[in-house]
Amino acid sequence: MMIQHKNSISAMLLAALLLGASAVHAQTTEPVNVILDTDLASDVDDAGALATLLALEDLGEANVLAVGVSVLNEWSPLCADAITTFYGRPDIPLGTAKSGRDDGSAYAQQIAEEFPRSRGWESADDAPDAIDVYREVLSQQPDNSVTFITIGPLTNAAGLLQSDPCEHSDLDGRDLVEQKVERWVCMGGSFGFERDCGRRGREHNTSYDYEATKYALTGSNKWPTPVLFSPFYVGRWIKTGPGLEDLPEDNITRRAYELYYSDDIQPHPSYDQCALHYAVRGLDGGPAEDYYEIKGPGWFTIFDEGYGHEDEWFEEGWNGFEYDPDGLHTYKKEGRENYDEDLISAEIEELMKHNPEGVQ
Numbered sequence: 001m002m003i004q005h006k007n008s009i010s011a012m013l014l015a016a017l018l019l020g021a022s023a024v025h026a027q028t029t030e031p032v033n034v035i036l037d038t039d040l041a042s043d044v045d046d047a048g049a050l051a052t053l054l055a056l057e058d059l060g061e062a063n064v065l066a067v068g069v070s071v072l073n074e075w076s077p078l079c080a081d082a083i084t085t086f087y088g089r090p091d092i093p094l095g096t097a098k099s100g101r102d103d104g105s106a107y108a109q110q111i112a113e114e115f116p117r118s119r120g121w122e123s124a125d126d127a128p129d130a131i132d133v134y135r136e137v138l139s140q141q142p143d144n145s146v147t148f149i150t151i152g153p154l155t156n157a158a159g160l161l162q163s164d165p166c167e168h169s170d171l172d173g174r175d176l177v178e179q180k181v182e183r184w185v186c187m188g189g190s191f192g193f194e195r196d197c198g199r200r201g202r203e204h205n206t207s208y209d210y211e212a213t214k215y216a217l218t219g220s221n222k223w224p225t226p227v228l229f230s231p232f233y234v235g236r237w238i239k240t241g242p243g244l245e246d247l248p249e250d251n252i253t254r255r256a257y258e259l260y261y262s263d264d265i266q267p268h269p270s271y272d273q274c275a276l277h278y279a280v281r282g283l284d285g286g287p288a289e290d291y292y293e294i295k296g297p298g299w300f301t302i303f304d305e306g307y308g309h310e311d312e313w314f315e316e317g318w319n320g321f322e323y324d325p326d327g328l329h330t331y332k333k334e335g336r337e338n339y340d341e342d343l344i345s346a347e348i349e350e351l352m353k354h355n356p357e358g359v360q
């Protein structure tokens, strides 16, 4: 316990130093314009990531253009409404996927029912299609200015690429993305680090809606601007959550984590926060730039044949990576000199605990 306590204090000091460094960064660079696409349902790290993004916006480091839900859970859009309302941003355009699956949620319904909401929606059916929301928001942005971040399945990313011209833009989805989106940061993929799998791996977000993944990342009409992958095995060891118990009991992010655990909050993998944190603080010379090593360029690749073992066989969902100097895809991995799991965990958890003025 003594050692843990000491580590926690040094982590807090490191986080304070980093927050200071980030404040300097925020003063000298423009905020990152973000569209966040999230499966705010099955895992609770999406709730942590949304809180992190709203904190980064409050600190002047991000500008949240829109948030979309990428699964069909009937409570997730209402949960997103409650979270953005809690953090004082009831005006953020919100949308939701109109196709896909619902795998349930340990927290979305309770959060939607326990906390005030602003959009007047009685069910997910009342929420607009995320594709329409993204098209409208993108059409209003300067060219090459948007960072698109996905922390769930690629259903909406593929849907955006496939979208037709509309009242907001004469461009089809792919041309609109090419004109407006500077890059896509994708929490997903696995790039050959799994035992016995050679240079292939299988990850939830890029295998969940496999047709969407194939379309968005490998087809002839694939995403036309750079894609940076934040693989699951990076965020897996960046643990956050227990520090939320320092906050008031009616803090919405604390509540989401408590509902997920049904008891004391356990150190939880920060897959989604890790991708988002790097997208905002790690690109363009940000203070987190050196936390990771960037591999590539090349291309995300897929395997159509099944793979696995006697006890566990998956027909589809496998991906790899092919190096190519002309490729648009890169992925980050741990391992540079400045990579420190405790330090990154502390920095992210401080952001999850951050509240705008006037919020508990």
Ligand SMILES: [Ca+2]
Pocket (backbone or CB within 6 Å): 038, 039, 040, 043, 045, 046, 151, 152, 272
């Ligand atoms: Ca997620």
